Amino acid sequence: MKQVERDAPYAEVLGERRHLLSLAFRMLGTVAEAEDAVQETYIRWYRLSEEERDAIEVPRAWLTRVAGRVCLSVLASARRRHEFYVGQWLPEPVPAYAFPAGGLTADDPLEHATLDESVSTALLVVLESMTPAERVAFVLHDVFAMPFGEISEVVGRTPAACRQLATSARRRVRQSRARRASRAEHDEIVRAFAAAARTGDLSGLIAVLDPRVVLRSDGGGVVTAARNPVLGAEKVARFLLGALRKNPEATVLEQETPDGLGFALWVEGRIIGVVTLEEASGLVTHVRMMMNPHKLTLWNAP
Structure with a gap:
């Protein structure tokens, strides 16, 4: 087998880095933590045997699920870490072009506007008020259009429970968005x-x-x-x-x-x-x- 053919799967996986950073930033709120989560995701990929990697039909889906689990674990300890932060902790503001999301499916103009602002400090503050499971479910489904069946594998709950998590999170986002001006x-x-x-x-x-x-x-x-x-x-x-x-x-x-x-x-x-x-x-x-x-x-x- 030619070297370029052997390297092709790795190029495909490394090409998902921007997608994974975009996902992790919305879940964690800082670029540094997002980069750490993506690095951990890749470490888990390279720890797989060659046979295990070959059995993964869609590497992007596998990487997304693993990144979600990594972020869920980080979020579980985030509040305790913030207690030791010097002064006020705020989500990191980023340029609008920094982390574009994919898979937006909303038809409601209000909801779509909210999703388009999914890297705004205002929305990230709202996400900080959610439970880790709510935040992960909302980001994966409402921003990245992941089906609840797959989200259930990330958060360890039934698809129906994941749907309720996303609904609860969406309600908070809508309430916050409705209070703001155009x-x-x-x-x-x-x-x-x-x-x-x-x-x-x-x-x-x-x-x-x-x-x-x-x-x-x-x-x-x-x-x-x-x-x-x-x-x-x-x-x-x-x-x-x-x-x-x-x-x-x-x-x-x-x-x-x-x-x-x-x-x-x-x-x-x-x-x-x-x-x-x-x-x-x-x-x-x-x-x-x-x-x-x-x-x-x-x-x-x-």
Whole structure:
């Protein structure tokens, strides 16, 4: 047998790396953990005997199921690991093009819009509130169109139980999505927020913030960030304006994100922070600031 023929199956398997990263990121919320999960998936593939690999008719399906099991195991310990995280833990914001999903099948425009935003920080925060089994079932079925019969092999439950898990998860996603404004309204609110922040207009900034607004900042113990959530319109406004005054070298520019329009903080040609906003009823309800450089690698990739 020619060498190229022997290598063909391995090329096919390695070609699934982007698909597996896309899957694992939605399940785990950080690029580093997604990469570790994909590496573990490949390790399990190469541990198979040649006969076992030859018996697998569709390597992509096998790899997807194994990656799902690996992620399920990681999620089971995630909450405990987050307890030891320095400061606020947030999902990693990524460029919209970073992890495209395949197999979207939704007919409902609201549901399809939700799926298209399946790498947004807002949705990843919702996914964090789910049980590991709910999250895996939702991602595999609603984002990657895997049948419940196959999902049952991943989570170790019946297809009917997996359908209920996905339904419960979908309900949470819909409730979150229904509270948010349209993309055009979101961007208008963001620009009003930016105008007030750039001019140091405290009252103007407070006016675009919900009275119960919450700001969370993730520095991971690597850079300075608020260790606890900042609550309330006036406190959030003062925190933001104070942060800008303390960093006069930073340039704040509008940045498209999966959450809609947001901001990138630039210093000497590099992005040192990404800010995303969530709104409801014309006011900003959540400000999420990612300052941890380990969670900004894709923004500064060549």
